[in-house]
Amino acid sequence: STAVAQVDTSARPSAQADASAAAYAAPAPEQKINVVSLRDIERQAEKVLPPFGFHFIAGGSGDEWTLRENEAAFDRLVIEPRFLSGVKTPNPATSILGSKLSLPVLASPMGMHGFAHAGKEAGTAKGTAAAGSLYVTPSVSNLSMEEIAAAAGAGAKWFQIYFPEDPGYAREQLQRAKAAGYTAIVLTVDATSFGNRERPAKLGLKPPPHLGFGNMPKSPALAGQNPDMQKKDLTFADVAFCQKESGLPVIVKGVLTAGLASDCVKHGCAGVWVSNHGGRQLDHSPATIAVLPKIADAVGGKVPIIVDSGIRRGQDVFRCLALGASVVGIGRPLLYGLALGGAQGVEAVFQRLRTELLMTMQLAGVASVDKITADYVAPAVRS
Numbered sequence: 001s002t003a004v005a006q007v008d009t010s011a012r013p014s015a016q017a018d019a020s021a022a023a024y025a026a027p028a029p030e031q032k033i034n035v036v037s038l039r040d041i042e043r044q045a046e047k048v049l050p051p052f053g054f055h056f057i058a059g060g061s062g063d064e065w066t067l068r069e070n071e072a073a074f075d076r077l078v079i080e081p082r083f084l085s086g087v088k089t090p091n092p093a094t095s096i097l098g099s100k101l102s103l104p105v106l107a108s109p110m111g112m113h114g115f116a117h118a119g120k121e122a123g124t125a126k127g128t129a130a131a132g133s134l135y136v137t138p139s140v141s142n143l144s145m146e147e148i149a150a151a152a153g154a155g156a157k158w159f160q161i162y163f164p165e166d167p168g169y170a171r172e173q174l175q176r177a178k179a180a181g182y183t184a185i186v187l188t189v190d191a192t193s194f195g196n197r198e199r200p201a202k203l204g205l206k207p208p209p210h211l212g213f214g215n216m217p218k219s220p221a222l223a224g225q226n227p228d229m230q231k232k233d234l235t236f237a238d239v240a241f242c243q244k245e246s247g248l249p250v251i252v253k254g255v256l257t258a259g260l261a262s263d264c265v266k267h268g269c270a271g272v273w274v275s276n277h278g279g280r281q282l283d284h285s286p287a288t289i290a291v292l293p294k295i296a297d298a299v300g301g302k303v304p305i306i307v308d309s310g311i312r313r314g315q316d317v318f319r320c321l322a323l324g325a326s327v328v329g330i331g332r333p334l335l336y337g338l339a340l341g342g343a344q345g346v347e348a349v350f351q352r353l354r355t356e357l358l359m360t361m362q363l364a365g366v367a368s369v370d371k372i373t374a375d376y377v378a379p380a381v382r383s
């Protein structure tokens with residue numbers, strides 16, 4: 001295995017430090033924000049974020065086909081409402097692996113929130129907890145997993161790991177995660193090589209000085225390891241390692257095929273996370289909503305399915321649930337909310353999605369999330 005960070009990561013900020021660059025001017029507001037729509041805050045966040053930070057967050061890989069397709073694929077799927085169904089107060093609450101959620105939307109793991117806000121991951125964790133949702137802490141964070149757990153407080157939390165080269169360092173992180181109160185491990189498998197993110201280079205934007213890794217090894221024997229150096233040759237043996245060493249349920253993130261989904265179930269995974277990493281890894285990998293039905297079919301209800309990448313509307317949440325997801329994840333909009341308002345901005349993003357989901361459920365005629373089925377969606381027919 002090799003350090004991904006050393007190979008192909010010209011645009012990877014965590015791998016580089018430009019000592020001559022001015023210190024990174026992350027926004028720091030803590031305020032209520034008005035979220036008209038999740039798309040609208042991307043435009044607003046661009047105005048307050050340093051250009052590198054904005055384009056690092058907003059960008060995808062390669063030609064950004066998958067990035068566009070994530071949202072375009074929803075446009076090919078209509079919602080067929082059932083009026084006169086007597087629904088009065090739809091209930092968006094659900095639960096996943098024992099955690100109660102006030103809505104079927106959680107915070108996808110994202111590395112290095114220092115690009116979005118001076119408070120780093122703390123505001124995202126706090127705002128997600130305030131919204132009654134679940135925060136997935138990234139291993140490549142600017143704050144430590146213990147600091148992030150403290151910010152989430154009683155809020156539900158999982159720990160996402162990029163499996164490091166040294167198994168001893170993997171073990172240390174998994175044990176720390178359990179001790180810090182995380183209740184599941186998310187193993188991301190779609191980033192063993194870093195996607196070709198070209199935006200910063202095309203725009204002539206240089207990575208800022210390093211913002212600091214929160215999870216450097218504690219054991220002196222692991223000196224030289226950092227959480228951004230990943231094992232390339234991942235297999236199900238590494239999944240088993242995570243299960244054994246953490247003693248926690250393990251979810252595989254980055255599933256895009258029915259074959260991998262059924263292998264995950266066979267290997268005792270507690271969940272399957274359908275994701276193309278927000279179009280940031282393998283360009284021309286499929287939109288998640290397009291592959292969700294066959295993955296749901298392969299999983300057959302044996303474990304929960306989480307899906308993310310391009311979800312921006314309550315109607316998108318509805319369509320994902322209709323096609324077999326238990327819960328959806330959102331990424332970038334949370335960083336935009338964070339940049340604009342800190343924890344309150346993050347909470348406002350969840351609230352906006354809740355409002356849209358409630359409206360969608362009311363108009364579609366569905367009273368609870370378990371009743372959102374494939375009967376309510378159909379291919380869009382174009383003449």
Ligand SMILES: Cc1cc2nc3c(=O)[nH]c(=O)nc-3n(C[C@H](O)[C@H](O)[C@H](O)COP(=O)(O)O)c2cc1C
Nearest residue numbers: 108109110111138188277278308309310330331332
């Ligand atoms: C800035 C940024 C950093 C990310 N870092 C990670 C990470 O550390 N680990 C991971 O599993 N996924 C990471 N992702 C992918 C997200 O978990 C998620 O799959 C994706 O953002 C969902 O798509 P969306 O942004 O369109 O909602 C990152 C995404 C972004 C935008």
Ligand SMILES: O=C(O)C(=O)c1ccccc1
Nearest residue numbers: 014110111112140191280
């Ligand atoms: O950019 C990403 O998608 C990502 O996964 C990541 C990983 C480490 C640090 C920052 C981002």
